[in-house]
Amino acid sequence: MRSQDQLVDLLVAEGAVKHKDIDRVLRAVDRGFFCGEANMPKHYIYQDSPLPIGYGETISAPHMHATCLEILRTHLRPGARVLDVGSGSGYLSAAMALMVSPGGKVIGIEKHPELAEQSKQNIRAAMPDMLDSGVLEIRAGNVLGDALASEDVGFDAIHVGAAADTLPDVLVNKLRHGGRMVIPVGQQWDYQILQLVDRDVGGKISKKNLMGVRYVPLTRPGEE
C-alpha cells in the first residue's frame, strides 16, 4: 500500500469501512502526517497495522480507527462535543474534528506532553487551520488525574484509545444524555473487550461487548 487512498480501499475491502462518511473522512486525513518519522517508508505508513510513534506509544491500526469511527458515527454530527482519550498521534482526533465541523469540538487528551506537542505539529501539517479554528484542542495530561477540567460539562461521544482494567466512572460521568463511549476494557498487556457504553436520553447507562482487541494500558497518574 503506497497511498492513503490505497489504504482506505483495503479497509473497504476488509469491511472495516462501511459508511460513506467514514470513507470520506479517512481519505481526507493522510496517515503519512501522523507517523512521526519523516523518512518512514511508505509501505509501512499505509499498511493496516499499528506503528511506533515514540515515547513507547503507537498509532493504532487503521482498521481500529475505522471501526471506532463507524461505532461512534451517528454521534459525530456537526456541532457535537467529543473527547478522544489517549490522542497519541492526533490522527483520530483530527478525523473526528472533521466530522463535527462546523460548530463542534473535539478535545484530545494525551498523557505524554512531548507526544501531545508532536501531535499538534502533525495536525498543523495535515490540516493547517484545524487547531486555530477551535474545532480541535489537544491537551497534555492524564485523564484519570486532573486533565478533565470541570468546565468540560459533557460529551456526545467519547473514544478511549487505551485499555482500562475496569470502566472508569470519571469517563462514564462525562457522557451526556444520548451520548456514546467506546472503550477497551480488560487486563493490561492482554486481550481486552471493546465495550460500547450508551447513556440514553433519560440518563440510563447500558453496556455492550463488541469484540476482542489489544490496546496499550490506560495508566493512572504516577504509573508508567
Ligand code: SAH
Ligand atoms: N488513537 C491514538 C492511540 C495512541 S495509543 C493514535 O492512533 O495515535 C494510546 C495513547 O494513550 C498513548 O499515546 C498513551 O500515552 C495514552 N494514554 C494512556 N493512558 C492515558 C491516560 N490515563 N491519560 C491520557 N493519555 C493516556
